[in-house]
Amino acid sequence: MAPVAVVTGAGSGLGRCLAVSLAADKTSLVLVGRRAHLLLAAREECVAAGAGPEQVLTVPADLAEPGSAARVVAAASEQFGGLDMLVNNAAVATFGALEPTDPDVFTRLFQTNVAGPAALIRHAAPLLRRSRGTVVNVGSIGGLLAVPGRSFYGATKAALHHLTRSLARELAPDIRVNAVLPGAIDTEMYQDLGLDEDATRRLREEMIRTTPLGRMGTPQDVVPWIRMLLGPDASWMTGTLLVVDGGRSC
Template identity: 75%
Template sequence: MGLVVAVTGAGSGLGRALAVRLAADGTRLLLVGRRAERLLRTREDCLADGGKPGDIVTLPVDLAEPGAAAAVRDAAVAAFDGLDALVNNAAQARFGPLDDTDVDTFVRLLRVDLVAPAALIRCVAPLLRRSRGTVVNVGSIGGLLAVPGRSYYGAAKAGLHHLTRSLARELAPEIRVNAVLPGAVDTEMYDDLGIDDDAVARLRAEMVRTTPLGRMGRPEDVVPWIVMLLGPDATWMTGSLLVVDGGRSC
């Protein structure tokens, strides 16, 4: 039987691409996201790429809401009797100057980008101890770079990076905890940044201009590194922050 992996934010972008790749490798998947219809499209893509119907389960849930972590744990147990890995990919991004961005926006970012991953890890830790499993958090180079207008998002991701390294020590040796830190990856996230279309266009141009490899990333540029961290080649890796950004953070 294949590994059992829960992927959050599986309805679009990087999460969907990762799910399809894992399904093709025979992984049993719990697909987690806010929108049921998007999860069902991801499931269809997984089945088209070789996944088996009984091996691909969807769970529509808002991870920022109370009880969401327990719902993920319970769904994994009900469908697969356990869990081998958790990929904390779900995230929200909001950009804007400090004076124009209220604190409630920051609180929501922290709930989605930091508190929810922490709650999920805590809730499924007994399952991962039993399987000697692994956690992969999807961070961002936004948590490394100091960029005006992106302080809230950067602070949330920096917190996730610290959580990764701290829990890698705390949960070892039974559970490995690593993170992948993508640069600018061209996904649906850029349609929902809380800024207008002209600002998004300028942002995209800036990302390309400041990336040494001359383009934004694609989900398929990042997915193989997550797959590697989930697999047998990474059994001596924990606490790593793996940067995949086209050189932008150099």
């Protein structure tokens, strides 16, 4: 029987790339994201990659909203009868200095980047325990580096890292919980940071300048490491924060 994976933030970027990669191995997929049209496009790519049409379920959901996590897990259970892998990839990023930034921004960041993954793990735990499954959270080196103007985002990612390590102990030995911490990945997220075009351009230039390997990463640079943490080769790994950042956090 094919393994079952929930991938959040699956409509674009890293989540979509991961979903297509898993589909090529005939993994059954629950694709979660806020924008239904992007999920449907991702579903088409997954089917083209080798998954059967009945193996790819789309669940439009905003994980910052109460009840969304329970609905996602219920859909996975109803469609596929179980769950083996959960990838908490969905996130929002907003940059800005402490004083002028609306406090509601931090609330939104926390609900999506920390509370949403926590709720999904909580609701998925019975199914994952039954399958001796695994969780991979997508953190960020933003949760390691102290950077002015990015404190809210960094604080939520640092919280996700701590959640990863704490739950790795709490849910062991039945469920493994790890995280991958990407550096600057060239995805659509840079269009949604709340910055104007010039500020976004300067940010990208800064990311490249401060990365020893001299470029931004791509989803394809990160997906193999998520897959490694999901798979049997990582069967003795839990509580790991795996940095994949071109050397930027050195």
